Amino acid sequence: MSGVSDYFSLMFTVVLLSLVVNIGIALYGIFIKPSLVKKFIALTIFSDSINSFAIALGFRRVTGSYPGVAVLSDVPRGVEELRHFSTASVDPLPQALVLTAIVIGLAVYMFLTGLIMLYYRHYGTTRVDAARGGSRE
């Protein structure tokens, strides 16, 4: 049992750390890529990685079983059922916060898309250098 548990902890940490690496790569894309569209794509990857990370932080383990979603499948008939529900369900708070983050992210993306399209119509390119009237070299 202990071996399985250790293996689970290791793999869970690997998933979390790979998300951190993903965040770093997305940040690199935002800083380095000259095209606004590619910066935008990197930004979406950045925020999706952070959201997945927050969701993973809300995960918990249940002895001998898998944790359930934070939804009561039936109307509880007693306080004991609620106790049992709270011992078998994952943390709902990160999910609620990530839902908020997704909505606000969507609002930002829509505005950015409009801006980038206007930029392209004005300069004929999506490279950030165009606004300075030349390349950076």
Add this chain to the structure above:
Amino acid sequence: MKARELLIAISIALMVLLLAYVIELGGLGPLAPYALRDIARAYLEYVYNPWNVTASSMALEAVTAIVWDYRGLDTYFETSVLFVAIVGVATLYRGYRELRGLGGVGLSEIVKTSTRVLIPLILVAGASIAIHGHLTPGGGFQGGSFMAVLMVLLVVVFSLDYAFEKGLTSSRLLAIRSAGLVGILLTSVALLIAGVVAGAGAYVFQNMAREGSDLSMPSWFLDRPLGGTLFLFNVFESLAVVSGLTLTFIVLALRKEEVDQALATGEWCE
């Protein structure tokens, strides 16, 4: 130029390493713990608790209860951010005209026919996600985005001309969006108004009876839990989201002839 890129790459790699080290040391607490955090256990035990109504939201789904009841004010401002972003996009393209008869024909007849089959399915699935938001996973935003996909399909498959013909004009969509936001606002102060009229104590964003206020939204509808304000919030939010996202997509999908004048008169144009 190359040195600058190298510097950025090294600093980001350093950031990743330090973050990984902090996580490995346990800076975020125990990962995947067996014991739930206290606040999460409180939310789970009080989400539907008829034996302690003053701390309960009487909904079966914990995430919707947190989003629209326990943290309702946060979500109200989040909806406002979405609204402001939509207004921002419409302002960027200010002065655009919606022209009919530009000759948009849409995609082929095969795609159109299969889309006609899909339309009622998407509409029903989206509405069910939004209306059952307090019972099953989902909610107003998810259902609204689901239905917005249908509108995007309409514009892409049947052309923008068809959408304008069917009444999907931006002023009408903005009106529906504002009506949804006003609905959310009215729902949040409904019990406060009732309390002022009846001379009893009440709070903003009050759902069930709380300490110092016996007023309560209905918690049951026929044989189903209703969650009080949660149901109303979900319905209004889905209305607001579906019209808002459709409006943004229509503005972003405008043809060259429709935005040329707007771009030519903008003061930012050199």
